[in-house]
Amino acid sequence: xxxxxxxxxxxxxxxxxxxxxxxxxxxxxxxxxxxxxxxxxxxxxxxxxxxxxxxxxxxxxxxxxxxxxxxxxxxxxxxxxxxxxxxxxxxxxxxxxxxxxxxxxxxxxxxxxxxxxxxxxxxxxxxxxxxxxxxxxxxxxxxxxxxxxxxxxxxxxxxxxxxxxxxxxxxxxxxxxxxxxxxxxxxxxxxxxxxxxxxxxxxxxxxxxxxxxxxxxxxxx
Ligand code: ATP
Ligand code: MG
Numbered sequence: 466x467x468x469x470x471x472x473x474x475x476x477x478x479x480x481x482x483x484x485x486x487x488x489x490x491x492x493x494x495x496x497x498x499x500x501x502x503x504x505x506x507x508x509x510x511x512x513x514x515x516x517x518x519x520x521x522x523x524x525x526x527x528x529x530x531x532x533x534x535x536x537x538x539x540x541x542x543x544x545x546x547x548x549x550x551x552x553x554x555x556x557x558x559x560x561x562x563x564x565x566x567x568x569x570x571x572x573x574x575x576x577x578x579x580x581x582x583x584x585x586x587x588x589x590x591x592x593x594x595x596x597x598x599x600x601x602x603x604x605x606x607x608x609x610x611x612x613x614x615x616x617x618x619x620x621x622x623x624x625x626x627x628x629x630x631x632x633x634x635x636x637x638x639x640x641x642x643x644x645x646x647x648x649x650x651x652x653x654x655x656x657x658x659x660x661x662x663x664x665x666x667x668x669x670x671x672x673x674x675x676x677x678x679x680x681x682x683x684x685x686x
Contacts (some may be wrong), residue, residue, distance in 0.1 A: 482565075607636065
């Protein structure tokens with residue numbers, strides 16, 4: 466991570482970080498990250514595959530190394546995208562607050578941090594560890610996702626809504642009803658996944674025979 470150097474002259478480094486299971490990464494993630502980068506003038510977007518996701522621990526997930534490799538393959542042609550091993554090298558469950566703290570430890574006050582999520586994930590925010598501290602330390606970009614209307618935010622967040630929404634920017638992106646669950650299921654059914662994920666990721670999935678036995682593929686979306 467230290468290869469992302471702060472800008473000279475005390476200027477802020479503006480980073481977007483996108484956490485996820487990325488099992489596998491797909492064009493929904495990539496389009497969202499690229500749109501966020503442009504709209505919020507981010508210097509880089511750092512993809513952070515989760516090690517042991519606290520919300521998904523009960524389900525079967527591909528190994529961290531497979532998910533890391535696929536994420537690397539997917540971002541290699543974008544000079545503004547990079548991948549961090551921060552969470553996969555942590556042995557315990559990875560909480561967003563710990564990740565955010567690690568970034569601030571490296572860049573001190575020279576960092577402006579945007580956490581990029583889909584609208585579904587931002588709805589989980591109040592269940593996150595130390596969400597108040599999280600809101601104090603970074604901004605959020607919540608991207609539209611089919612099935613998750615922004616209007617739901619107010620209802621779901623309840624009394625926390627005014628505080629949360631101050632730090633959350635809503636990002637309209639071309640709606641893409643695509644999820645990793647959808648891709649895993651299609652692979653298991655022998656259906657094509659061409660154009661749903663970069664070609665290198667598609668080849669990696671076949672080469673390593675990922676998702677072939679995803680019989681009762683659980684929808685984790
Ligand atoms: P799964 O189906 O396994 O849950 P997923 O497609 O939801 O996978 P995750 O790795 O869970 O992918 O998501 C990482 C982040 O990317 C989350 O913040 C999620 O909301 C966001 N995201 C995933 N797919 C999309 C999409 N099509 N549009 C916008 N955001 C998305
Ligand atoms: Mg998901």
